Amino acid sequence: MKIFETQHELQSYLQGLRTTGKKIALVPTMGALHEGHLSLIHEAQRVADVTVCSIFVNPTQFNDPKDLEKYPRPIEHDLKLLTSVSCDAVFMPSVAEMYPTNELEWRIDLGNLDTIWEGEKRPGHFQGVTQIVYKLFTLVQPDIACFGQKDFQQVMVIQRLIDVKRLPVHIHICPTIRNDEGLALSSRNLRLSEAGKKKALALYRSLHYIKTHVNQQQPKELKQHAFEILETEGQIDIEYLAICESRSLREVETVDPEKQHVALIVAWVEGVRLIDNMIIHEGATA
Numbered sequence: 003m004k005i006f007e008t009q010h011e012l013q014s015y016l017q018g019l020r021t022t023g024k025k026i027a028l029v030p031t032m033g034a035l036h037e038g039h040l041s042l043i044h045e046a047q048r049v050a051d052v053t054v055c056s057i058f059v060n061p062t063q064f065n066d067p068k069d070l071e072k073y074p075r076p077i078e079h080d081l082k083l084l085t086s087v088s089c090d091a092v093f094m095p096s097v098a099e100m101y102p103t104n105e106l107e108w109r110i111d112l113g114n115l116d117t118i119w120e121g122e123k124r125p126g127h128f129q130g131v132t133q134i135v136y137k138l139f140t141l142v143q144p145d146i147a148c149f150g151q152k153d154f155q156q157v158m159v160i161q162r163l164i165d166v167k168r169l170p171v172h173i174h175i176c177p178t179i180r181n182d183e184g185l186a187l188s189s190r191n192l193r194l195s196e197a198g199k200k201k202a203l204a205l206y207r208s209l210h211y212i213k214t215h216v217n218q219q220q221p222k223e224l225k226q227h228a229f230e231i232l233e234t235e236g237q238i239d240i241e242y243l244a245i246c247e248s249r250s251l252r253e254v255e256t257v258d259p260e261k262q263h264v265a266l267i268v269a270w271v272e273g274v275r276l277i278d279n280m281i282i283h284e285g286a287t288a
């Protein structure tokens with residue numbers, strides 16, 4: 003596996019590949035890699051000839067400097083994992099490499115995608131995400147970029163970045179990896195007891211209920227039943243549960259059969275904030 007720390011080195015490597023017509027996939031990460039990330043690498047390898055994984059803890063997407071400082075950086079372990087799945091190249095720049103000092107402040111019109119749901123909790127977060135992803139897209143010029151559906155709002159934000167900047171990148175949304183019972187895999191699950199993990203399955207069951215009844219019930223009724231499923235478990239604090247049109251993430255009162263819809267949920271179990279989602283209606287357009 004090739005390891006690059008500067009934009010210049012990475013560019014020279016990619017230029018060579020591009021002239022031979024190779025399709026390039028980018029998997030942007032902040033490191034601390036786990037099974038979910040590896041599934042993105044596998045998907046990238048399936049759809050492209052060359053896979054580049056970036057590891058960069060991006061300071062501009064953190065609201066709290068303490069969170070940035072505390073963010074895990076197990077780089078040796080990450081490199082081992084990437085080598086074990088035969089990733090072609092890793093790009094791990096320094097902050098100075100990605101943010102030279104004389105830089106103008108970044109702001110892009112994300113509609114209200116950066117102020118609702120996760121954006122409301124973390125002001126400025128999605129601006130920071132688009133800032134670094136735009137830099138990475140400009141540098142790598144990937145044909146395909148792989149992102150996990152688990153962070154659905156992030157994927158929609160990046161799709162909007164691509165639309166606004168008219169970038170020739172195709173987003174490949176990789177399905178959420180779940181355990182046998184349906185619990186979405188997350189490093190946060192490690193903080194749950196066995197009983198907590200069982201309780202957390204109610205998130206999956208409530209999303210599944212919505213998906214399987216979307217043709218029979220209106221969103222209001224679907225949500226009511228989903229709440230009942232969550233409440234029956236007890237000790238689950240629901241932060242939000244919403245049925246939305248996928249692109250705008252606006253909550254809907256009726257499902258437009260032409261459009262894709264998603265159910266979003268954030269809930270707390272044993273003091274752990276769990277996030278999940280499910281496409282509940284495909285529609286004709288994503």
Ligand code: PAF
Nearest residue numbers: 030031032060131134135
């Ligand atoms: O999802 C992440 O890990 C980050 O937000 C991303 C997309 C790598 C940008 O820093």
